[in-house]
Amino acid sequence: MIDIDFLNMPDRDIRELQVLFSAEEIDKRTQELADIIDEEFPQDEPLYVISILKGSVLFTCDLIKKMRTPIQLEFIKVSSYGNEFKSTGNVKIIDSKIPNLNDQNVLIVDDICDTGNTGKELLSIFKNDYHIKKLKFVTLINKRCNRVVDVDPDYYGFEVDDKFLVGYGLDYIGFYRNLPFVGWFPQ
Ligand code: IMP
Ligand code: MG
Numbered sequence: 304m305i306d307i308d309f310l311n312m313p314d315r316d317i318r319e320l321q322v323l324f325s326a327e328e329i330d331k332r333t334q335e336l337a338d339i340i341d342e343e344f345p346q347d348e349p350l351y352v353i354s355i356l357k358g359s360v361l362f363t364c365d366l367i368k369k370m371r372t373p374i375q376l377e378f379i380k381v382s383s384y385g386n387e388f389k390s391t392g393n394v395k396i397i398d399s400k401i402p403n404l405n406d407q408n409v410l411i412v413d414d415i416c417d418t419g420n421t422g423k424e425l426l427s428i429f430k431n432d433y434h435i436k437k438l439k440f441v442t443l444i445n446k447r448c449n450r451v452v453d454v455d456p457d458y459y460g461f462e463v464d465d466k467f468l469v470g471y472g473l474d475y476i477g478f479y480r481n482l483p484f485v486g487w488f489p490q
Contacts, residue, residue, distance in 0.1 A: 315475065319488055324461055326483040329443070329471060330365070332460045336441060337369035339458055343439065344372050344408050351409045353401070353429075355421065356380040357480065358414035361472040362443045362460075366412065377401050381421060394424035404433040414472045415444040416456045423454040444468065444485070461485075 324332075344350050350372045354363035356379065367374055380398035409429060416422050422440055429438060445459035446466075469475050470482030479486075 315488055320469070320486045321489060322484050322486050323463070323466070323468065324471075324485040326471075329460070329485065333362070333365050333443075334369050336458055336460060337366055340366075340410065340439070340441065341371050344410070344437065346372055348373075348408055350374045351377060351402075351404060351407050353377050353379055353409060353411045355411070355413045355425070356398075358472045358474065359412045359443075361480070362414055363412045366441070375402075379425075381425065383421060394420050396425070396428065404429065404435055406434060406436050408437045409433075409435050409439070411438070411440045413440075413442045413456075415446060415468070416440075416442045416454070416459065417446045417449050419450045419452040419454040422456065423452045426454065443471070444473075 352363065352367060352374045354360060354376065360378075363376075367376065378399070379396050379401065381394055382397045383394045411422070411425055411429070413421060422442070426438065426440060429435060439457040440454075441458040442456040443460040445456055445462045446464075447455070447462060448465050466487040467475070468485050468487050469479035470485045472480050473485060474480045
């Protein structure tokens, strides 16, 4: 059971939160994605999984547990100057100690591809900085209707329309990341 008093935010009522993707649905879809990604990458070479903090941590952990490809796990933190609902084009890597990725296979993992700014910027930074063998981008959620730049995840779990989502890593001002499902507040 969810501790309603703990999660209740001043301007949102947790009792209004609607489940969009249940823990079971996420688990099933994550297994499908893990199988697809295992097919995509060689099983006898390391795959560098680059998890974007903080939102993709839950998805990354569940995804890699289901994969058979030998992985190296790295985290990066990006800044995106916007408000809590919308990112801007000004995306920068602000904290990372990534090893040399020349001639390596790389999978970038994010919680959601929304405007696409984060994905587009990160893919171009990685392509510019390294000679990567195979570079793929996976997100749990694809909010294609909000896209402002030309990018699409190579793989994604679920497509949604223009809803602000919370849970399973996705936050509203830092809260709700620990919900085991993805939900939204109907307006
Ligand atoms: P972008 O707009 O594709 O650059 O996405 C940037 C970031 O915005 C994502 O990694 C999320 O952290 C955040 N974001 C976008 N849509 C949502 C949402 O519906 N809920 C919570 N965070 C979101
Ligand atoms: Mg976020």
